[in-house]
Amino acid sequence: EYFQAAWDDSPDTKIYIGAVHRLSKIGAVVTHLARGISQEGFDAEWRDVHVLAVEGDMVSRSELFNEADLDTAIARFDQLSRPATRLENAASHVYERFQACFAARDWAALADIAADDCYSDDRRRVVNGGVIGRGAVIESFRSGADLGLTHATSDTIATRGGRLVLTRDRYWRGDENPEALSLDLLQIVEIDAEERIVALVTFDADDFEAAIAVLDARYLAGQAALHARTWSVIMQGYASLNRRELPPTTPDWVNIDHRRGTSIAPGGIPELLTAAWNVTSDLNNFVEAAHRLDNLGGVVTHVANETSQEGFHAEWRVVSVFTVEGDMVNRCEVFDEAAIDAALARFEELHPQTRRLENAASQAVERYSAHFAARDWNALAKVLADDISIDDRRRVVNAGIQHGRDAEIANLRAAADAGFMDLTSVVIAARGERLILTHASGREGGSGEFLSDALGVVEINSHN
The missing domain is CATH 3.10.450.50 (Nuclear Transport Factor 2; Chain: A,)
Structure with a gap:
């Protein structure tokens, strides 16, 4: 439509390549110049940056950028040139x-x-x-x-x-x-x-x-049960989008687009969605992968599919960071598909930062967790006293009372075999230097999600 409109207005328009910025077997980034005389006799020249991808002898992708957005166009080409990330778990x-x-x-x-x-x-x-x-x-x-x-x-x-x-x-x-x-x-x-x-x-x-x-x-x-409210709110949001409705949001909800090239102004996502729904299409969305989920919110990759009235099919992916409040979304920040690390970092930033409570016991627990994550059983054994006592008082499933370093090492090896990637511990309270109350969690390696949560009292001896 873009080219047809130009040809209708200026039948003698000529387009040629002014500069080649990138060229590979994937495609190219070029600046093209267009010159023409309109039907009213107006002589015009304009420049665009063009990202092209090829497949065989045909063009498979065409994206236009303003001349001043060359860096963004090159970044987009680099993104397209990277091998597609395999979806797996x-x-x-x-x-x-x-x-x-x-x-x-x-x-x-x-x-x-x-x-x-x-x-x-x-x-x-x-x-x-x-x-x-x-x-x-x-x-x-x-x-x-x-x-x-x-x-x-x-x-x-x-x-x-x-x-x-x-x-x-x-x-x-x-x-x-x-x-x-x-x-x-x-x-x-x-x-x-x-x-x-x-x-x-x-x-x-x-x-x-x-x-x-x-x-x-x-x-x-199953795995989302600990954070069922959060996941339900996110899923209800996508269901609303597929009904061409805005998801339930708080009055002061924040929406920010971090994508390169296609980014829209902060707060502009509702307007963009409304404009898209005013065009007859079969636009639909589904969550492809859940990367993080907790009581604050989640990070997901979603896929959008649409077929235009002219029969053109498009599919694109977006990484979204959500936070929820009650039964509503209070924040949505979107990132390019390749910017998953930036999205995860942003999600961590959104968590409340509290003053760290620590003492000698908490430092010993940090060493314990680090050695577990590294599967360094010899170093971990050195953190444990010979006469260590483990007293499991959970109500439903518990291991009772166990004694000795070997018993604890066996427990930790079993946890690793069951898929626990690492153990995290947040200090809730401290008593002197040798006692702490912690909130301990175990995280699975395949998904990065937390599988178990428990409170624990840790006591160390004079040798830390």
Whole structure:
């Protein structure tokens, strides 16, 4: 439309490249000059910076920038040139191993990946296997092999924490055209703390909305349960957007766009959304990945899809930082997809900063946590007294009273094997130099989310 309008106004317009700023196999960044005489006889010349991507012998992407925004255009080209970040988590890795076992017909290894309480819930509309247990799950894959299905591929569509993944799967016969005998479906895979599959929920390949809804529901009931209110508010916000409504927000909510090139003024997101909704399209959004979640808010990557009235399909990703207040969003800050580190850093900045409470006991706990994160068991043993006593008084699940350094090291090794990446501790109260009350949390390696929270009293001896 941009070029057509220029040609209609100035039929003799000529465009040529004035400077080449970047050139690679991906594409180029150029400044182009356009000259023409309008129908009214006005002689004009203008310059734009053009980011182009190519695919084969055709242009696959075109983005225009003002001449003064050359640095932004080059940054955008560099972003496009970087390899796409693979969407993955612990669940996707486990499922890859599971499918590799299927392709290799290694039924014993496949069975080892399935937890004892593993089950499958087939929700396809026409032909489905219903709800079946572990033995029948394994047998169903054997049956697929007997039918001649030899190959399987899986593309990750969305993740939730470390234990849930939604994939698009295809199974087919390797010696024939994939269309001859193939099976396409959507699959939710859930794993446990031991990285074994506990649930497979199957949908038709076109039943995306149902699949993403079940993925979110399982996340809410599982890893997000500690912060259920936060996740519910964020999900309600995206549901509102897909209904072309603004999410429930506080009257003084803050909205800031940090993206390069496409950034809009602070407070301008509602106006932008309203303008987009005034154009007939099928714009929709879904959360691709949840990177952080706590009582303050969360950090997510969401995907937006839209097909224009002219049939042009566009898809883009945005990293959003949310904070919530009650049942409403009170802050939203958006970042480019590649700026995930900046978004996470910003989320940490938004947490209330309190004066650090410390003493000799808290410093000993810091060394304890650092050695655990490094899996340095010898150094960790030196922090523990020979006669250490561990008294677990949690109401539901507890280990009772244990004595000795070896018992504590064994506990920590088991926590590491269960997927805990690190232990964090916030001092709540101190008594002298040798006693502290802490709020301790364990974080999972696959998702970075906190899996356990407990209060603990730590006492050290005169040797710290």
